Amino acid sequence: MSGNRRTFRTSQLISPFGPGAIVDIGEESLIMNGTDQWPSKLERIELKRLTEATGVFHLKKAPPVFRDSHDGLWASRFPAWLFCSRCRKLEYRKASDEAVNADGVPVCKNAACKNRTLVPMRFVAACNHGHLQDIPWDKWAHKKSGGTCTEGSDSRAQLYFESKSGEGSGLDALKVTCRNPGCGSSQSLGSIMAPGSLPGSCLGKQPYEYRETFTPCNETLRVLQRGASNLYYGIIKSALDIPVSSSSETGPLIEKIKQNSEYEDLIEAERRNKAKRAEVIASEIAETLGTDKESVLKAIRGKNTEKREFKIPRDEDIRKAEWQILTSADPASFSWPLFKARVQQQPSGSPSELRKLIKQVVLIDKLREVRAFCGFERIKPDGNIIAATTTRDERKWLPATEVFGEGIFIEFSSTQIRDWEDRNHGQLTARLENIKAKHASLNSLYLPQPSAKFIALHTFAHILIRQLTFESGYSASSLRERIYAFDEDQAGIMIYTADGDSEGSLGGLVQQGEYHRLYAAIESAVETAQWCSNDPVCSEAETQGVMEMNKAACHSCSLISETGCEYNNLLLDRALLTGNDEGLEGLLSPVAATQEDVK
Template structure:
């Protein structure tokens, strides 16, 4: 990938602020707002549009973040999660990607200066603004920027000085707001709406080289309802002409712009564009990977140590590979601890570190064969082991597990209970998409928008969350027998056909080469998923956390030669704060409390205020929804809790509902 980029115009807000300070000009203090790490990862990452009190901005690509990190003498602190790092490298096709946190440092108090040289760089986007006093539609250069208060970033705004007003007789200063229309394409490009060409129907204004435009909008919040007016020549054109199928034919083709990278595709794009609004929910979909950090095996530790050697020693590693004593000295200088390695072990580590990176063909094959379950298998294998003692703490991973006895009245289908008193969850951003979420077949190389201009970036942003959880394991023999019963049922056949229709209707260039049934989750996944949702609802009433703050980690797949069968779930709550959470969720793992939660949750799941419609919901042609007896009244959860966007849910697989006898719990 090679993008067209003007290196003479970098996005460097802190550098701009330094230049202004040298001139003793007080109008740009750089900081315009703040956000939590989780929000910057899942809602307002690079390429997204963030609403500030007075205008909107777009966090830039990771290349511009490097200027922020270079303001510190020390290297950015890495996030240690080798298993996640390997998966991220596969998805980003970059063999040396590291995981880094957001550039941020806590302050002692509100007026302290610690961390003032760290932050996420952003640009004003869109750069078309509209004056609220006279309806002037212009670029940011036509307005004045005001941001002089060092502790009130919410006062940063654009203004139209000496605004004549709609009557043409005023001289007041009026605020300017973003013009809310944009153009986007399915390939992930985003562009400003060409208002001047739109109002003149693809031509230039006959009266002025730089026409005087106005956006007349008296019905804000009602979609494309504005009128674009050229005061220079008198032309008018409503924005609602750009809506719908007929309007799409009037829009220009995509130019291949990536505003977060300040770059264009060298050969353009050329696909059809769609009219978008600034606040549209489908403007930015993150592609993330996450793991619960488990204690590392010996092989994982060796692989991570070899990777750290390669990153720290670089060219010295190949040059002095035969001199192990010198390698030890270099490693000590680079703060890579190899003191516990024998000469033979160190030689093996050096050999591993010197192995060439995989070729592009190997990367493509690995990515094509990659299964999301691969990230879950190591977690499941570890959770199958009973903790050493009643409370086992692993300081390296941050995981603390405790065994819990089963209450005699707990449903016998639940065979094991573990309390995760402390856990660490690491989340990494690998890219993003626009218009549609990243869940289509074969979309990895085509639709995933890069986070940096470099073809092989050396890092990506990640977050660490700490919290607690409750792990439940189901009886494998009963699950396997139940699964065979479901596979032979008419309800499952209806779900399978609905999934086939859903799969075929979702555009993908490679969909015809993949069997839709390979993408359908097995019945045990529907069972575990539905159970997790009803437990989240029940636990939220008891633990003190809202249902939206609880999330699921599902382990549900049939056994193969490479991995054991799984049927279990982990309900967790995490926080980005270093202190983690307060223990309200893990307290529900106590035998008597868990039994009450499970019984109450299953009892509530047997009834829904939408029954009998909900209880009998089965997809039939031409319907293609991916759920059965499930709705927002009984099972469905918030998007922060569900890993599958409320798909693959059916209460009939959990309990026997009227007209069905497929309930695992009877």
């Protein structure tokens, strides 16, 4: 870790580059450090629904401008093993080495290489507990001699990462060699991906943790490529800023207290049972509010904030209030500065099959979304959440970002969807059996239950986003989805765009939500989804994608930008929309059939 500066967008500090994520910047590879290494003074983001849902006191945003070495966010070089692409010499880069070059970019010390930038090794090691570390390449090279150099000198000093085209293909052609005089140990990478292949044990930590001691970890290390999609799953929970009340509020006084700059200090004193300190702070707050300290303490203790504990909220709990407003008869009647919505009146000449399936379309002219980073997982999302902070103290705040924009909300007829599920019960049960079994093997807080309704609506959101990118002028990475399919009567999706500008976007997406444009886009999306350039491989796949959680869905037909999908492009199957040759009727098969009749 050094004071050298690297830059990227503030919005990326939650996703995809939250704490614990590996970031490629130019030719360098870095890992984002924990939030305990963030600056102490950060701007708060207010959204009561989300702080209460996550059990924290505050949400805070990353600093928008890097002014000095104390202002930015820290990252550590990872992997620390680098090599020169010209002479192939390996170098282990310690944190103390970062100040050698003015710009912090490591270069080869061999004069013949003329300051060529060192390249990070592409393999790293992780365990099922989510720990991450460098592969000990010195021990790998000397694996046959017990992990130490037979010359007795520094086993790291003369390591080379060699490529020998005449000695096989793939990883077999790569090897790490020790060129210490009298040693010459060498080990191919051909077996490095095999379970238990690495010498040594898991260090039980993250690369940016610098404590002297760590909890021992007995998990077997696994070798992964640095850019592997299963190396990092950020847990992001978001909520829309909508006009809802919270049952946990005790009155207007607590709201005034929370706006005071000493509120957090008061909560901390209460939590640590420092009664005298709490009384002093309460007196100061009471004076500014024109009340007495007893009223302040009563309001605080009435909320039991000292017992607030961090938790990962369920999407269905956060979205229940949103669903109630979005599906109301008149969303425009809700007065809220950052939420403006109106119902589209469905014209009588709309396509009959779509008119039966779509109950209501709501155009959202203005919205604000707050996204909080709750932690991350590695290798597989099994509920083993790694905190954004490396301290063992209670998590009192979460990093967050707020975005503004516009959207289209589509409410489907839950009756029509239930009828479709009933008609195809046997087919749907058989088709989703493998995905449900995979999901059941995980204790996942990352993925919802894979019901036929959820997968169908999720896939529909994807194909519609892909179609709208051609028609709305927005790029694929700027459109996002929000799925409402958790309760029995919930069946809806939101497609929206959002950025950091409080003015939001320019209305192009809302314009696409007008019925004549929206229905045309849906019909085009359905027609496109009936065939994939990877068919029949895609359509006939038993499972595919990360953790084999998709059916007929690949990059050519259904996947979207990772910033646009809430669920890492998992739980997708276009056959649930368009049907297949095995007798499954798709949810949108009647729409496709109508198109065929027109042709």
